[in-house]
Amino acid sequence: xxxxxxxxxxxxxxxxxxxxxxxxxxxxxxxxxxxxxxxxxxxxxxxxxxxxxxxxxxxxxxxxxxxxxxxxxxxxxxxxxxxxxxxxxxxxxxxxxxxxxxxxxxxxxxxxxxx
Amino acid sequence: xxxxxxxxxxxxxxxxxxxxxxxxxxxxxxxxxxxxxxxxxxxxxxxxxxxxxxxxxxxxxxxxxxxxxxxxxxxxxxxxxxxxxxxxxxxxxxxxxxxxxxxxxxxxxxxxxxxxxxxx
Numbered sequence: 001x002x003x004x005x006x007x008x009x010x011x012x013x014x015x016x017x018x019x020x021x022x023x024x025x026x027x028x029x030x031x032x033x034x035x036x037x038x039x040x041x042x043x044x045x046x047x048x049x050x051x052x053x054x055x056x057x058x059x060x061x062x063x064x065x066x067x068x069x070x071x072x073x074x075x076x077x078x079x080x081x082x083x084x085x086x087x088x089x090x091x092x093x094x095x096x097x098x099x100x101x102x103x104x105x106x107x108x109x110x111x112x113x114x115x
Numbered sequence: 116x117x118x119x120x121x122x123x124x125x126x127x128x129x130x131x132x133x134x135x136x137x138x139x140x141x142x143x144x145x146x147x148x149x150x151x152x153x154x155x156x157x158x159x160x161x162x163x164x165x166x167x168x169x170x171x172x173x174x175x176x177x178x179x180x181x182x183x184x185x186x187x188x189x190x191x192x193x194x195x196x197x198x199x200x201x202x203x204x205x206x207x208x209x210x211x212x213x214x215x216x217x218x219x220x221x222x223x224x225x226x227x228x229x230x231x232x233x234x235x
Binding site (some may be wrong): 004034036041042043044045046049089091101102103104105106107108 | 119146148156157158159160163173207209211223224225226227228229231
């Protein structure tokens with residue numbers, strides 16, 4: 001049972017335009033969501049996160065939107081740059097007062113920015 | 116943010132052998148995690164390792180196959196035992212850390228560079 005889904009395995013965007021990466025989840029207990037970027041031969045790098053009390057978070061060129069009713073989140077990158085070409089993973093978690101915050105990852109979307 | 120290193124970065128092993136992967140963090144952390152990323156797949160949590168206690172394994176993963184050590188707050192090892200070609204994956208360790216950012220009320224996990232394992 002795939003609790004976090006990224007239905008687009010790949011996305012190609014022209015440099016300077018907006019990149020929109022989508023993620024859906026099925027577990028209504030998830031209340032914290034993260035986006036990671038991964039280059040080949042490197043570990044995932046944290047990009048941005050959002051808790052379920054918000055519907056939007058911005059950090060520079062990156063904005064994450066959360067639609068709880070639709071169990072959907074998206075990552076917007078504006079403007080897209082060649083260095084943004086990487087695999088992007090969506091992850092979700094249920095916040096615990098104690099214990100480990102276990103992340104459930106989507107399958108990833110390979111973003112290619114074309115010059 | 117925590118800086119994490121892993122050894123080895125990659126290895127090619129024979130079926131039936133075992134490999135121990137090391138994870139070193141530059142600061143003391145309570146929670147360490149081990150993930151697996153099979154080819155073309157997502158990252159899957161294998162187990163959570165706390166210092167001074169037994170690791171907690173996720174469904175589908177058992178201690179006999181993936182024994183974990185956590186001798187102190189900066190180090191952990193994962194052993195892949197009695198390997199088969201199906202164990203060919205990237206194995207990653209991560210740590211949980213707090214980040215001092217005004218808009219971030221939660222946490223994030225930092226990942227090591229991963230160990231690429233190929234089993235023949």
